[in-house]
Amino acid sequence: MTVAQERPTAIAVAHPLEPLTPAEIAAAVAILRQEKSLGASTRFATVTLNEPSKETVMGFRPGDDIAREAFAIILDNATAQTYEAIVSLTEGNVTSWKHISGVQPPIMLDEFSECENAVKACPEFIEAIAKRGITDTSLVMVDPWSAGNYGLEDEEGVRLSRALCWVRANPTDNGYARPIEGVIPVVDLNKMEVIRVEDHGVVPLPPQSANYSQEYIKNFRTDLKPLEIIQPEGPSFTVEGHQICWQKWKMRIGFTPREGLVLYTVSYTDSGEERPILYRASLAEMTVPYGDPQPHHYRKNAFDVGEYGVGTLANSLKLGCDCLGEIHYFDAFMTNSRGEVAQIEHAVCLHEEDFGILWKHVDWRTEETEVRRSRRLVVSFIATVGNYEYGFFWYFYQDGTIQYEVKLTGMVSTAAVAPGETPKYGTLIAPQLYAPVHQHIFNVRMDMCVDGLQNSVYEVDIEPEDDELNPYGNAFYAKSTLLATEQEAQRLIDPMKARYWKIVN
Incomplete structure (x- = not known):
């Protein structure tokens, strides 16, 4: 994609909460690249609207000036560092740039295919699946599951995926029918390298397929007649x-x-x-x-x-x-x-x-x-x-x-x-x-x-009436209790009290 080099400006929009336009997204990326000298190792995990303050939105009237900002999360694969940035699209500059330590951005869609390619090229993985009779890596499916944080010293600060793998019988087969059990490639997503392959023992591949597409299933139900949903005058919205x-x-x-x-x-x-x-x-x-x-x-x-x-x-x-x-x-x-x-x-x-x-x-x-x-x-x-x-x-x-x-x-x-x-x-x-x-x-x-904006949260429980006011044993009422703080509001459901919560002004 080609991005213009001149200073971009915000695109005219009708409301402060309108999502960023494609031109605004491109402008935000161009400003960040230029001001922060971002190189080829940079990944953009997020570029989205930096939502204006609630006061700005609620006080907005058509015709008012709208200041546009983008919020970005950026990962540098080379340094394994994550940054959060705010870009003023109105002024055409970066107004905030922060290194956020000890965090990982989400696994990005591009990394799915890159991780799969790295796993399939790993000799240790090829050797592990060969024990299971799998020789064609082109039929292997790799899902890059997040590794989580389990306090392991050698994993501290490393951007890891514990990839789970399946194998297709042919290119259009449903691979989820045949998990490659016991083999876990662990991938450093910053380096896009397999750092180890865990092998917990050979389990045979399940024997049956589970294909669901029309390529495999020719006869669908024939006992249902057409059901038409029509709105001859168009929608009401x-x-x-x-x-x-x-x-x-x-x-x-x-x-x-x-x-x-x-x-x-x-x-x-x-x-x-x-x-x-x-x-x-x-x-x-x-x-x-x-x-x-x-x-x-x-x-x-x-x-x-x-x-x-x-x-x-x-x-x-x-x-x-x-x-x-x-x-x-x-x-x-x-x-x-x-x-x-x-x-x-x-x-x-x-x-x-x-x-x-x-x-x-x-x-x-x-x-x-x-x-x-x-x-x-x-x-x-x-x-x-x-x-x-x-x-x-x-x-x-x-x-x-x-x-x-x-x-x-x-x-x-x-x-x-x-x-x-x-x-x-x-x-x-x-x-x-x-x-x-x-x-x-x-x-x-x-x-x-x-x-x-002045709202309160009440917890409502169904309570039986006290015995002295309940001679027939049938009386009950809804009791509302104010949850005044966030600490108080950490609550559990209670089906025996038909518990629910209400928000009131």
């Missing part, structure tokens, strides 16, 4: 830039390499008054801890947001849409690790869905029936992280409800067992193939703004 209006809802969206979809300034119009609800909401982190203590699996504990960036791994729905009806798409722009602008076409899907009955009542005295159907607005994206697909869906309903749902699809992470063995820490899913037990735990950060 309107889109202006990255602002969405639908029914009484109004919001803006953004997209970052780490979080993927971000919601901003969500409001609901009540009796003609636009009432704020959320200032910002996004998936902040997720972790996938595995419960198998064996050497090949005990360090599988991926943080798929922070360690990989679900935004960078978002699907382009241009390749196959996952929504039905009248759809509006938003593209996402970021960089690859070398600082070139990367575009994910149709990264975010916006559409409406019928959601059954919203309200119904039958007056048996008059024999009259009234039904109101439910409609919901859906803002979503899907990310592929190795074997898994995560679908992230924000739903907005006509009754004022906001719902966040994560849907998991794709394939489970697989492992091999010896013939006749029953795995204790997983489920056998095919002969000699099992899925280790694990969890998917998600954390969503919600910066609430219910009717303004």
Whole structure:
């Protein structure tokens, strides 16, 4: 990609929270390269909008001047150092440059293929898989799993991946059906070198394939007739830039390499008054801890947001849409690790869905029936992280409800067992193939703004009434308790008390 050498300036945008344009991303990279003399060993893990202050956003009026800034995370492979930078696109210079010690940026998409190539070229790895009857490295699949930090002295400060490997029977085979059990190449991602190959013993390859594509499956179900979703007058939502209006809802969206979809300034119009609800909401982190203590699996504990960036791994729905009806798409722009602008076409899907009955009542005295159907607005994206697909869906309903749902699809992470063995820490899913037990735990950060910034959190428990006021044993009530500090708010769910939390102004 060719980048102009003259001092770039910010591109005119309509709102301070509009995502960086491709030109702004390119400008930020060019400024950083020039001012900090960044060389070929530099990788750009993140280049995204440096969001302005809440006061700036909430006080913004159309026509106001907008100062644009980019936030960047930069890794120098040569020195193994990580930097955070802020670039003023309005002024055309770097306003902040900090070395952040003791950290690692996420594993970048470019590193996936580079890591695989390094593993396949390693003589020690070639020797290890030959013990298992594998001689064609072109059919080997390498997934660069994060290594985590287990306090090992020789790993301190090293940018490591403990790569997990599978092998295809042919170039279009589903490789996840045949894990290369017991072989773990450990890769220094800064040097892109295999520093050791762990071999915990030969386990035979599972014998069966698990192919799912139309190349292999010719006969699909024929007992379903077409179901058409049509909106002859078009959708009920309107889109202006990255602002969405639908029914009484109004919001803006953004997209970052780490979080993927971000919601901003969500409001609901009540009796003609636009009432704020959320200032910002996004998936902040997720972790996938595995419960198998064996050497090949005990360090599988991926943080798929922070360690990989679900935004960078978002699907382009241009390749196959996952929504039905009248759809509006938003593209996402970021960089690859070398600082070139990367575009994910149709990264975010916006559409409406019928959601059954919203309200119904039958007056048996008059024999009259009234039904109101439910409609919901859906803002979503899907990310592929190795074997898994995560679908992230924000739903907005006509009754004022906001719902966040994560849907998991794709394939489970697989492992091999010896013939006749029953795995204790997983489920056998095919002969000699099992899925280790694990969890998917998600954390969503919600910066609430219910009717303004002065919000409080209450914990609500269902409590039985005291005996002296409960002669029949049936009395109970909802008890609200203020959680005044973050320390107090570290709470557990309690299904026996039907515990929930409410946020009030």
